[in-house]
Amino acid sequence: QVPLVESGGGLVQAGGSLRLSCAASGRTFSSYGMGWFRQAPGKDREFVAGIDWSGTSTYYADSAKGRFTISRDNAKNTVYLQMNSLKPEDTAVYYCAQGRFAILVKTTAQVRYWGQGTQVTVSS
Numbered sequence: 001q002v003p004l005v006e007s008g009g010g011l012v013q014a015g016g017s018l019r020l021s022c023a024a025s026g027r028t029f030s031s032y033g034m035g036w037f038r039q040a041p042g043k044d045r046e047f048v049a050g051i052d053w054s055g056t057s058t059y060y061a062d063s064a065k066g067r068f069t070i071s072r073d074n075a076k077n078t079v080y081l082q083m084n085s086l087k088p089e090d091t092a093v094y095y096c097a098q099g100r101f102a103i104l105v106k107t108t109a110q111v112r113y114w115g116q117g118t119q120v121t122v123s124s
Contacts, residue, residue, distance in 0.1 A: 004096045009118030012086055016122070020081040022096030022115055029098075030074035032112065035105030036081045038092035038120075045095065049081060050104035059106050063089075086122045093117040 008020040020036070035050035049070035050059045058070050069082040079096060096115035099105035 004098060004113055004115035006094065006096050006115045006118040009094060009120045011121045011123065014086060014088055014122055014124050016086050017082070017084045018086065018120060020083065020094055020096075020118060020120075022079045022081075024077045024079075024098065026077070029077040031102060033099035033102055033104040033110075034070075034072060034079040035097045035099065035111070036070060036079075037095045037097055037108070038090075039095065039117075040092040043092075045108060047106050047108075048094070050099075050106040051079065052104040053102035057104055059104050083120070086120075088122045088124045091120060091122050093119050 004022050004024050006022045012018055033052045036048040037045050038048050039045040047061050048064050051070045051072055055072045067085045072079040095117045097105055097111040098113040099110045100112045
């Protein structure tokens with residue numbers, strides 16, 4: 001299994017910013033689409049943002065549009081999620097996901113591997 005290791009979560013005040021990183025091992029990182037999902041207590045895991053293998057195609061959940069930016073650095077085997085203007089409702093465990101194909105990931109059915117998750121808490 002290709003491990004995906006997230007980092008960058010933490011506690012931030014509303015209106016603040018965080019940058020999540022997801023580092024992948026293996027030589028095939030650049031061949032696959034990636035995505036970020038989140039899961040709040042008592043809720044289902046939901047899609048946040050996705051990016052294709054090259055980084056040229058991205059897609060966002062309505063809740064993330066205009067505030068979050070997904071990007072990737074294939075030379076570093078890393079995908080990022082820049083989160084600005086954070087709100088208390090963004091509080092969740094954020095998961096990095098690698099897709100089964102080169103296209104961007106936007107559903108859980110497309111996920112090949114999951115990271116372990118990183119907690120993001122936004123205080124009001």
